[in-house]
Structure formats: structure tokens, C-alpha cells
Amino acid sequence: MKDKFYITTPVYYANAQPHIGHAYTTVAADTIVRFKKLQEKETYFLTGTDEHGAKIAQKAKAERVEPLELVNGVVDDFKALWERLGIDYDVFTRTTDATHKKAIQMAMQRLYDKGIIYKGEYEGLYCVGCEQFKNESDLVDGKCPDHNTEPETMKEESYLMKMTEMQDWLVGAIKKDEFKIRPEKYKKEVLSFLEDNKLEDLSVSRKNVQWGISLPFDESHTVYVWFDAFLSYVTGLNWNGVEFIDDIGKKFWPSDVNLIGKDILRVHATIWPIMLKHLGLEISRGLFVHGHILSGGKKMSKTLGNVIGIDELVDEFGPEATRYLLLSAGQFGEDVDLTMERMREKYNADLANGLGNLLSRVVTLSSNFKFKFVNFNSILNDKILNDELGGKFGELIENFEFDKALKMIWKIVQDSNKLIEETKPWELAKQVESVGEFEKVMKKLFSNLLEVAGLLQIFMPETAGKIKKQLEMGEKEILFERK
Ligand code: MSP
Numbered sequence: 001m002k003d004k005f006y007i008t009t010p011v012y013y014a015n016a017q018p019h020i021g022h023a024y025t026t027v028a029a030d031t032i033v034r035f036k037k038l039q040e041k042e043t044y045f046l047t048g049t050d051e052h053g054a055k056i057a058q059k060a061k062a063e064r065v066e067p068l069e070l071v072n073g074v075v076d077d078f079k080a081l082w083e084r085l086g087i088d089y090d091v092f093t094r095t096t097d098a099t100h101k102k103a104i105q106m107a108m109q110r111l112y113d114k115g116i117i118y119k120g121e122y123e124g125l126y127c128v129g130c131e132q133f134k135n136e137s138d139l140v141d142g143k144c145p146d147h148n149t150e151p152e153t154m155k156e157e158s159y160l161m162k163m164t165e166m167q168d169w170l171v172g173a174i175k176k177d178e179f180k181i182r183p184e185k186y187k188k189e190v191l192s193f194l195e196d197n198k199l200e201d202l203s204v205s206r207k208n209v210q211w212g213i214s215l216p217f218d219e220s221h222t223v224y225v226w227f228d229a230f231l232s233y234v235t236g237l238n239w240n241g242v243e244f245i246d247d248i249g250k251k252f253w254p255s256d257v258n259l260i261g262k263d264i265l266r267v268h269a270t271i272w273p274i275m276l277k278h279l280g281l282e283i284s285r286g287l288f289v290h291g292h293i294l295s296g297g298k299k300m301s302k303t304l305g306n307v308i309g310i311d312e313l314v315d316e317f318g319p320e321a322t323r324y325l326l327l328s329a330g331q332f333g334e335d336v337d338l339t340m341e342r343m344r345e346k347y348n349a350d351l352a353n354g355l356g357n358l359l360s361r362v363v364t365l366s367s368n369f370k371f372k373f374v375n376f377n378s379i380l381n382d383k384i385l386n387d388e389l390g391g392k393f394g395e396l397i398e399n400f401e402f403d404k405a406l407k408m409i410w411k412i413v414q415d416s417n418k419l420i421e422e423t424k425p426w427e428l429a430k431q432v433e434s435v436g437e438f439e440k441v442m443k444k445l446f447s448n449l450l451e452v453a454g455l456l457q458i459f460m461p462e463t464a465g466k467i468k469k470q471l472e473m474g475e476k477e478i479l480f481e482r483k
Pocket of ligand 1: 009010011012013014020021022024025050229230259260261262263264291292293294300
């Protein structure tokens with residue numbers, strides 16, 4: 001069997017329109033998958049929506065619609081955005097799918113029968129925005145720092161899942177990288193959290209939330225929304241609560257990486273592997289954690305008026321440039337800061353003046369001076385994987401260092417533009433004695449541009465295709481209009 005690669009994005013809350021943060025994670029996942037495909041791995045890419053729980057119910061109530069009506073609309077928006085951005089996922093899971101719901105009930109029943117889930121009472125602080133229980137130490141001035149709201153005090157009958165007894169196993173699995181958390185700083189963060197806060201058994205049902213999957217053994221409770229959502233990563237591979245029912249799951253499980261933002265690290269690093277272990281499933285190979293997108297140095301918020309809408313971005317720059325602007329914004333594991341102004345500058349410098357201009361100059365030179373493009377049908381994919389440049393590039397992509405990988409590509413663009421300025425090929429072409437030199441320069445430029453197209457295809461698939469086509473056909477089309 002060919003090597004396989006299974007990646008997931010989080011399943012996004014379907015309580016509101018998709019935003020730039022969702023696009024960031026999803027574009028990154030899509031880019032990785034395209035790279036793995038070039039490596040001829042068999043890939044599976046899951047994304048989807050998280051549609052139950054108090055947060056969705058509250059929003060539906062505020063909008064005076066049924067929860068299902070709300071989420072159906074939002075799901076359409078997510079799918080439309082992914083289509084627009086060229087996201088080539090294999091499955092879009094929804095937690096309201098009948099098969100998903102049945103699998104969750106089966107899983108709950110099995111854990112209950114084994115005594116891993118038991119009836120008790122839960123008392124604690126709950127942030128509806130996070131759909132998570134909070135420790136006092138998580139709060140700033142009594143408020144959840146992510147949502148700026150005071151958590152609710154919750155005291156109710158609940159079913160609990162055993163977590164305490166799994167502490168040592170979990171710490172071991174993380175330390176040994178059996179459950180690998182990258183970048184390293186997030187692994188350290190989780191380990192130090194686990195050292196300071198011993199795991200407590202987790203409330204996995206809610207008596208006061210109706211919008212959810214009811215417990216098969218107690219219909220007055222619904223399943224805790226994170227428990228429900230995590231299992232999307234396996235129900236998306238046709239896991240039915242007991243086993244994978246077909247080849248997809250057998251081939252692709254365990255996930256090679258669950259790609260997530262730092263705000264949902266702790267739940268992913270604790271509840272998720274423990275659930276898998278309890279359910280007798282192999283644990284995921286690990287997590288890759290990215291930072292947040294800030295706007296003008298601050299968290300985006302409607303109150304501050306600094307929200308950069310994803311549609312606004314795609315409308316202005318187009319889908320391909322949006323993919324580029326997101327992944328070139330900074331180091332993926334760290335927070336990155338965006339402003340419309342800086343993005344416009346970057347668009348003009350890198351895309352319109354840099355790459356677009358280079359391609360247009362090379363195509364003009366080749367057609368005006370009858371340069372025939374021969375012998376350059378070099379297999380690009382081979383190039384990506386085999387030559388030295390490709391090796392270095394591959395390493396960066398494996399480490400999710402998108403910004404550095406893109407810089408490598410732009411170095412070739414800059415060098416090529418410099419070569420044109422220095423050699424002035426249009427002058428070389430006019431003299432018989434320098435025609436040989438002209439051809440040499442042109443070959444270098446073609447080869448550089450093919451290399452750029454080869455490397456760029458995982459980030460900007462359509463643009464890469466257009467570059468190759470223009471070089472082959474000599475037809476000119478403006479790639480990026482100046483802003
Ligand atoms: N439904 C849960 C995930 C369940 S997975 C089993 C959830 N959904 S979410 O809609 O809030 O989306 C979370 C994802 O969006 C995370 O990866 C998060 O980091 C990302 N982002 C949300 N805001 C973000 C930024 N401002 N910047 C980058 N990504 C951010 O949590």
C-alpha cells in the first residue's frame with residue numbers, strides 16, 4: 001500500500017458565518033494535502049461543522065429560527081467559501097448527520113456499559129463561548145479572556161467520563177511523541193498544564209441543553225458538544241461507534257495530524273486522546289497548532305471594528321492571492337498580524353510587480369524574439385521532490401513553515417527579475433553575436449519560472465497552472481492587476 005496521510009481541520013461551529021481564522025486553518029490543511037499528493041501519498045482531508053450545543057441553540061433563539069435552519073444556512077456558507085478558495089477536501093462532516101448521531105450514541109452506550117461513563121454531579125464554571133469548563137486560574141478579572149464574558153456557574157446532574165486515571169498514560173504519550181504536539185512550545189505548554197492541574201473526570205452530558213444528541217441510556221441528557229464534535233474525526237471515516245465499517249477507515253486511521261488553532265489546544269491535548277483510548281481506538285498521531293490572526297496588532301472584534309472579513313479579502317484580491325496572503329503573513333505557529341494596507345502592499349510587491357511582471361516579461365521576450373521553448377518539459381513534480389531546492393522546500397512544508405517556503409519561491413522570482421534587469425535580453429536578441437547569450441538567459445528564466453510554478457502549485461494551484469500554460473503557449477494573460 002502507498003503511504004497514507006490523513007489530516008483534519010477542526011469542525012467549525014455553525015453558529016455564524018465562516019471567518020478568516022477558519023480560512024487560515026483550512027487553507028493550510030489544503031496546502032499540506034496538495035504537497036502530500038505530489039509525494040504520491042494517498043490522502044484524506046476532513047473538514048466539517050460542529051452543530052450542536054448551547055452556543056448554537058442560543059444563536060438560533062436570538063434569530064428566532066430553529067437550530068437546524070440556522071446551521072443549514074451556515075453550512076452552505078462554509079461550503080461556498082471552501083469552493084471559492086479551492087479547498088479540495090474529501091469529506092465535509094456534519095454533527096447533525098444521522099450516521100454521526102448514531103455512532104455517538106453507540107460510543108456513549110459502550111463507555112457507559114464499561115463503567116467509563118458514570119452518573120454523578122458536576123459543579124463548575126462553564127463558558128458557553130468556548131463550550132468548555134473553566135478553572136478559576138483560566139479567568140482574567142472573573143471573565144473568560146477569549147470571550148470577555150463571565151462563565152456560568154453550573155451545578156447539575158451529569159454523566160462523567162473517567163479522566164483522572166488516564167493522567168500518567170497521557171503525559172507519557174505526549175512526552176514520547178506517541179501523541180506528538182507541534183510546535184514544541186505547545187507541547188511544553190500542555191505538559192506544564194498537566195503537571196499543575198491534575199485531570200478531573202469530565203462532564204460529558206448536559207441536562208439543560210436540549211439541542212444535542214440524547215444519551216441512549218438517559219434521554220433527559222444530551223451529549224457534551226466537544227465529545228460529539230471530536231468523534232467527527234472518526235465518523236468522517238465511517239466509524240459507526242464500534243468499528244470502521246469500510247476500507248476508508250481501515251486505510252486512513254489514525255489521523256496523521258489534527259490541525260488546530262491554539263485556542264482549542266487544551267481540549268485536543270486531553271479529552272481527545274483519552275476518548276480514543278477509552279473507545280479502544282488507536283490514538284491520533286498528533287496535533288499541529290497554529291497561532292491566531294490579529295488585525296492591527298489586536299484580536300479581531302466587532303467592538304473594535306477591526307474585523308477583516310474573509311469575503312472582503314477574496315473580493316479584493318481573488319482566491320489565489322488570498323491563500324498566498326494568509327500563509328505568507330508570518331510564522332504559522334505564532335500569532336500573525338494583518339492589516340488591509342499591508343496586504344495591498346504585499347499583493348502589489350510580490351504578486352503584481354514580482355511574479356506577474358516576471359511572467360509577462362518572459363512571455364513577451366519569448367514571443368517577440370521567436371525564442372522557442374524546447375527541452376524544458378522537465379517533470380516538475382520530480383523536481384520538487386528530488387533536487388536540492390525541492391528537498392529543502394519539502395522540509396519546510398513538513399514543518400508547516402509556509403512563510404519560509406514561500407520566501408524560497410520569491411527568492412527565485414526576485415533573482416529572475418534581477419537577471420532580466422542586468423542582462424537586458426531584448427538588447428542581446430538584436431545582435432547576431434549575442435543571440436547565444438540571449439538563449440542562455442531565456443532558458444534560465446524559463447527554468448526558473450517552471451520551478452516557481454512547480455513549487456507554487458500547492459499554495460496557488462490555478463496560478464501555477466496559468467504560468468505553465470503561458471510558458472507553453474506563449475499567450476499572455478495578466479495574472480494580478482495592481483491594487
Ligand atoms: N467547534 C470547535 C472545534 C471542534 S473540533 C473537534 C471550534 N470551532 S470554531 O468555529 O471556533 O473554530 C475553531 C478554529 O478556528 C480553530 O482552529 C481556531 O484557532 C480558528 N480560529 C478562530 N479565530 C482565529 C483567528 N483569529 N486566527 C486564526 N485562527 C482562529 O472551536
